[in-house]
Amino acid sequence: MAEYKLEITTGDLQYAGTSDYIYVTLFGTEGQSERTLMDNYGFDFQTGAPGSYTVKTSSSLGKLLLVKVEKDQYLCLPENEWYFSKMVVTTPEGDVILYPCYRWIGRGEMVELRGGRAMKAVEEDHPLLIEHRKKELMLKKSLFQWKSMAEGLPHIHSFNDVSEIPAEMRFSDSRTADFNYSRKKIGIELKVKGLQGSTAQWESIEDIKKIFWFKKTTMSEYVAGHWMEDDFYGYQFLNGVNPGVIKRCSELPTNFPVTEEMVKPFLEEGSSLQKEMEKGNMFLYDQKKMDGIPPAAYNGEPLHVTAGLCLLNVNPENKLMPIAIQLNQQPSEKNPIFLPSDPETDWLLAKIFIKNADCMDHESVHHLMRTHFLAEVFAVAALRSFPVIHPIYKVPSVTLMMFCLLSAESSVLLGHLYFFPLSVQLLFPHFRHTLDLNTNGRLSLLGPDGVLSDSSLGIDGLMELMRRDLSEMTYSSLCLPENIAARGLESIPNFYYRDDGLKLWNIIQSFVKAVVEHYYPSDSEVHRDTELQDWISEVFTHGFLGNKASGFPAAFHTVEEVVKFTTMVIFTTTVQHTAVNSGQYDYSSWAPNGSLLLRKPPPTTKGQSSMKTVLETLPNVGETVRLAAFTWLLSDKYADYIPLGTYPEERFDEPEPKKMIKEFQAELSCLSEAITTRNSHLELPYTYLDPAEIENSICT
Template identity: 75%
Template structure:
């Protein structure tokens, strides 16, 4: 009994420590370190948008970085080509932003850059930006900025890269790939499954608040007069076009974390806690889903003849992914293995992935110079012409900043009635076997939560977004 009390007390204490870190230490840390290149690189792995960076096997032809440009920032005696071969060069490329019209601001259009950022994993295992080009096509008016440029030139270049990264984060990675995909899965389930279907019982707790939060948030957050449309450089029409482009490029494998990590060549990059925690949670979810699905579908033939299941995936493919066969999304299910993988992806998306891109918004957005959705002045076209006054004129004004901070504070809020990941409070399953599977699933999540708490005690910047105790069971905010 004493041991149980000690465990519960430790959990409560850890929760208070995490809340203190989130709402006090982390925003303060960001405000103190936002200018630093190693912290800038760290955010590509463990910040709000860990889905863009990839290993660079060769430089894009439209990004003419030379050996002479970056040699001073590499290990002594090494070269860019050698570091590429070693797998130490990484790239963030926001080419899908190119040509999207920005919104008007005081009667004039704002500026959105489809930038490229080259990063280097140095011998200290720090990911450092070493070259930035703010537009896709190189020209004299589109120089490659370097860490050796003036402090304000380099800061401005990094700010414009983060500006487009933030719009991709909010519109694509957060809204489209978690909220709106969850809505597709939810509506299809309500249209296709009866209330007694075992997969309905499995999935519905993970869809509990989806339709409410999306219906409420679509006009107030994303609509033409919504908060997001007002506080960012693209505006409603631009954000809509960005999501349209992103949906056409979205593949099934990109939503399956193990395949996505491999495709981006990020299997071995160190200090990548989003990957480490995400893969562990993918495995935990997959083991649970496998047990439940195999219990109800002992053979592939059971899958093929389940009309409700086939209707569900057909609805998703047709209405969610517009029948795009190139996306790799299944049109129908033929095997038990296919069902297990797809449901794993669905549950992962509405719990883990949403937490990864949502829960840290106040941490990183609270310091506007670190990341801003809105930049008022055009990007630099020549070097040596900027100053700290330029930066201040580029950032949002006080009123815009307050509106932005209010939005991210709301989106990062944790409510007292929060339902943690792995909860099945309605006890829809009657059979002993799935009930036991749920208990084992919850135990695995609890054990992993304790492992994350232990790991985080050793980290200068704790990564707690994928702690199961702080992940919502469905998208609720």
Template identity: 70%
Template structure:
């Protein structure tokens, strides 16, 4: 007689428990057990509980291969799904084996769990496990299928709405309830104030402070008071929500007709534009990829989006100052160079049109496409190509929690008939074209932060906290990924013969980057180093980069004048004809403004169902080495968090978005 001790843990979320009957069958290389019901005295499988059960067999089953879990109804008429977290098995030989589950099990569903150390496909040594691996991937490829959202964009999942998604990738009940509650509270406040749906124009800038009475942050209040100031305007291109657009300028573009005489008053005394460029003090914002994209119609008339250029100067006080703006790519008499010495509202309007294009570019390209849409491809490829026993599945899947769910619903709420991005200046078609152009130009190095910073010449510009924190995070993530990958792939040949890994990167190359070889993205892996770099990029993108472009949206853009997705009036073509009335006529009306502001609150809100970067509440690795690597990763993140917190205490405008405690482990909102 042999005894197997099972410790079965039920999840902590609401309704995780079950009254149904749960049955277990054990499979070893020397036989299998009978189908046995797990039943102790009193209630079994209650929320957050671990039950201990003994299974007796006539003899040892040898090396334990699989655990089959089945659930039969207790009450025939009602569904009673069960969330099984894990099963820990102690064998007669005193081996302790972890069988991760972390999924909902429905009535009549059969679930087979793999346990023990992570295994690559070429390491399988038993026909039962080889067959199980193939069946698992076949089932997942049938469940998770690709669909084209629009030509030239990353491909998406084939589910039509959130209700079709499998339970294990959907929001938890608490997350769903909190997001719905937040949406309801925002809507009630705006309706009670009579702002929601209003088509009236704002009567004054001051009136916009009534959008939110209670929801404020230290930074949002600072933005409200300082949004017109040039030094704060420049600061935002380094540490606001779109920190990846400016670059060092060593030579003016031939279509940007800035002269020495125009900008000399804004440079250091006795200096010149040429000298400042040589010293690395001149920087350029150039929105040329937006040039020629038609804006949407508004009340029968086309709106305007300016594919503008803005020149910045790093002054002796280390402040990045805008010194010249051209609102269109093609020079003409109707396209003057605006300067800080121009009438105040002319200069303010020019800055607002640059920020309008920048916010559209931020939302469509740097936020949606470069984090959300790419993350969806990484998630889909991981679900389709790696069985749960694969080491890279165990490493990556915590970073894809809720991503398919938020993207599936978000496409409707953002791009749907009344979605906020549809009412932007570009509208749906323009946004799609902008993303299409951006993807065609995207390079692998642009997603790898160290290379991105070097390519833009921003290695030494001061007060660039996104760079400082981001590079430290990149290195910490890279060290963690290096340790895990080298543990499971000791040689390049291990990489080359892992057919599941090669299929994974090929699916990503095909469905994210549309097989664009000029982009530099890999379509296969040859070395361990290539795998480490790519997985570092993936984890950085879905954690740190998403936090950088998402978490500050309320801080910086709930104050609509500082950055709006929609401007009503055409950009100025002459100087000296604008006024504050022109500014108010140009800004969105009341209803549109509150729509945009509400979006920024929803996207920046903090919810209780959060897993911060480096926290892995689901126990998936069974070996001591990767468990220790996770602890080391967490310690490094904790040290960085203390360092950032200390620095921020000295700053007038703290930069918090890349503090590890503020970064989620996956894209969930």
């Protein structure tokens, strides 16, 4: 007689326990156990409680392969789902094997778990597991399919509604409740004040401060007080919500005829434009990719989009200052170059129009496409390519149902098999809510009545902007060290996004390198892993549309390539998303500092504007509050927030990855302390890339 000791843990979520019958069957290389009821004296499977049970067999089952768990009705009690956290099995031989689950199990459902170490396809040595792996991938490919969102844009998943997405990838009830509460609270406040839907024009800049009573941050208050200042305007190109756009200027574009005489008053005494370029002190914002995109209509008339240029200089005080602005690409008498010495509202309007273009570029390209949509590509490709036990993913991450017809000789059940999150190594924590969020987000942002319809380009224009960006996107632009070098920003002062981002890139890369090299000791191991090759092939095909000129890999040849690409994926879905998302309320809830929509045309001559012109140019009351509410919802922190590097669920069974995770967490903690210390000495603390403030996946 052999005895298997089982410890089964029920989650500590509300109503996680169950009164239903729970049965377990063990499958090993030498046979299977009887279907055994898990039953002790008293109440079993109570919220947050572990329970110890025994499964007896006539002899050892050999190496354990699978564990089947079934939930059946008890008496006539009503249905209550069970949140099954994990099972730990101690075999007669003394092996202790973790089987994580962490999902809700309904009545009549049955789950099959694989435990043990991660395993590549070429390492599978049992016919049952080989067949199990093959069927799993077939079913995942049938469930997760691709479809086109629009021509020239990354492909998306094929689910039409959030309800179709497997439960393990949907938002938690607490996250949904928090989001709905915030949305209702915002709506009530705006309705009470009579602001929601109002077509009135703002009567003064000060009135805009009255939008929200209670939603104020230190940074949003600072923005409202300093938005007109040139040094703060320049600061935002480095540490605002769109820090990836300026580049060093060593030679002026031919279509931007700035002269020495124009800018000499704004440079260091005794210096010149040429000298400042030679010293590496000149920087350029150029929105040429927006040029020629038709704008949206507003009250039956086309709006105005300025695909402009802004020249910036690092002054002797190490402040980045705008010194010349041209609002359209082609110079002309009606497209003058605006200077800080121009009438105050002329210069202010020029900055506002540049910021309008930057806001649209930020929201559609750098936020939506380069983080949300790419994350979806990475996730769907991984879901289709990696089985439950793969070392890079080691999780199917979703509920799949397959009908398994295996031979009687294999001693395995016939029936429904469900797969769900198991031991996760690298990717799944960073994809957890991507499909749910993007499904709703595409409708609420890019749908016919989406928030982004209130932009100067409108939905069609923003889609074209994303299309243009993807056609020019390079692999190196998503890899921060290469991005910074290519833009010549290695030494520009007070660039905290760069400083913190590069440290985070290195920490993530070190963690990824340790894990990848643990499972792939040589390049030949990479070559032989067909599932890994399928993943990168699908990403290349469906994310970057097979564009070889982009530099994105279509296949992996070396361990180093796997490390770099996986680092980029994790960085994009955590650090980069936080950098372009978390500060949106801080910087963009105050419409004068940056608005997606401007109603009036840009100035074409100097000396004709006033503060009344500025107010007429800004969106009206209803449009302003709608966009402000949108930034609130995107920047909020919700109840089930999980910071980078945190793994609250025990999904790791192997000692080496556990050690790697602890080292990863220790490095993140040290960086967090260093950033906190630095910020304590700054007038404007840069907190967005503090690891404690970075969410482990894209959730807003």
